[in-house]
Amino acid sequence: MISMKQIATICDVSVPTVSKALGNRPSVNPQTRQRILKVAEQFNYRPNALIRGIQSGRTMTVAVACNRIDDPFGAQVMQGVLGGLHQNQFECLLFNWDQSVRDGKRILQIIGERRVDGLILLPPEQIPSAEYMTELRTFHRPIVIVDQTFADQTFNFVGTDDGPGIEAIVQHLTQFGHQQIGHLYNDTVSTGQIRANALTRALAQLGLTIPQAWSRPVVGDFDDSYVQATAILSQNARPTALVCFNDHVAMGAHAAAYDLGLSVPRDLSITGFADLPEAHTMRPALTTVNQNVPQVGQRAVELLVEKIEQGEQGSQESQTIRLPVELVVRDSTAPAPGSLLENTSGFLKVDEPLSTL
């Protein structure tokens, strides 16, 4: 890789002349400019983005604070974020948000130091404190928060329309004759609160409630979900369907049912939320709500780029975008045991072959 100084030596001109020629600024003799550009191309000159960043005030880099990158939901968001950044020719400086929350203010320090053009915050594992979020406000570049909102937040936000997703699940389950419904909820995060409220409301409209014994909090990981689902399903009176906070929780519930010798969906219907790849690959495949997760990431980038391009001229009001969701019916839901629907032929998508062994 050749430097500007080397180009200057080869072309027998000064470094400022090379800099002007490469920067397409005036006051360079056209023939000299041609000569300089040719040498630059021939020897594979690459502009120094660090210097360019200082000159333009733009680094074409966006900082992305993520949760564990191996969390399947976060990874799906990231796939969309990376695609969006690539399309907009931004690069991605990636941080582990949780590590940074533990370390204090490190993110802000680093994004301040590196002069990134904006910041995208994926859902963290540990909810950041109000002080932490207030501190983030001192970062005078656009910020977009993805999926989870935090108390009193006034940041730009891209997430999904959780309520209608839950309503679709309730409609689906009750059409299948389910009235005894259990719930694994996560009320520590905003999406969990919205979904739990939507479930209570939608059931109430049908005159249904969830008994306390069938309603258990989960933090969202597999092992915890497995334990809580086991607690519900080991009772003498079991629900016929379990509504789970998300796909991951549903996987825990599925494993618990399997290990208790219950057949899904014959004995128990299970629903998720997200539509991660595993919902399609697990058996029985999971009935869930498709959040179009990568598109959430992509949309977050688009909003951020819009804000970056508007700069201080743009509206300083923060924007909230919620993408629509869609129910995806697969094989983990079926008519409630004992319901009139149960024996309707062609209606069941259960593990028929297994049962005839």
Place this chain on the structure above:
Amino acid sequence: MISMKQIATICDVSVPTVSKALGNRPSVNPQTRQRILKVAEQFNYRPNALIRGIQSGRTMTVAVACNRIDDPFGAQVMQGVLGGLHQNQFECLLFNWDQSVRDGKRILQIIGERRVDGLILLPPEQIPSAEYMTELRTFHRPIVIVDQTFADQTFNFVGTDDGPGIEAIVQHLTQFGHQQIGHLYNDTVSTGQIRANALTRALAQLGLTIPQAWSRPVVGDFDDSYVQATAILSQNARPTALVCFNDHVAMGAHAAAYDLGLSVPRDLSITGFADLPEAHTMRPALTTVNQNVPQVGQRAVELLVEKIEQGEQGSQESQTIRLPVELVVRDSTAPAPGSLLENTSGFLKVDEPLSTL
């Protein structure tokens, strides 16, 4: 965030004096230095990493070229990479390698422009051409390649010891009486070639071979694995065990068996390779080889940092590190149907409850 110029104005000194004081360089009056440091702290001054990068030749940033970030294997590697970079106080500039391969030389252009201190290459989806890899050699900073090697490569490499993993699987299956073994292999990647050769060799030592009808190539994704497994398992004569290239392929095989009405592990044992989180969460849980994937990523960072710190003083010879693996026996393997072992009580960890429904 205050600038050096603003500090200079407040303290009534020149900008170079502020710069010297903050950089802890001599020839600044100690009282003036104190005053400058106090103002810098008070107004939350942050050094500009771009300028520091130009001055020091180090940016404390490592470029990481990844496959799809939502690929569970890649995400596990990334988790280790991010942890390692965090420990070593490096930041991560993240690229999508496949997009860059499609776009031509973009990675090299960007890492050249940004003056990153090193490069980590995760396994790509599309095998890069020999020209592409040769081109990478013109990047005069350390490079570490993870998991997959490429023809004629002489880069630093961190991966796992694939052969012994396959030998452990063969030993496990044959101890369970399996002699009719099928194989879903991926010979487009180096790990797949090593594992396939190890399987053939280990079986040959026991006088066993895999009939051609039970040996099928897969590219590694779920849908393709599902199709290939279905092709093997739909034959009149079926294998009693399927050795799969990796966990993802094993999930495809599991779904195929399930949809054909076969019970795993009663009718068919299945093995994976990697030990992704799904191996633990799926039912039956997957017998597989633990590659300790995050540790591979972590080790790659350690090797890279070593090379960065040695600089041009260090050995220019590339290093190859292969981490040991371990067989993890779960519930997807059991004695072969019809083998003497099959009815040994307490030996079976099968889905007993399901079968009695």
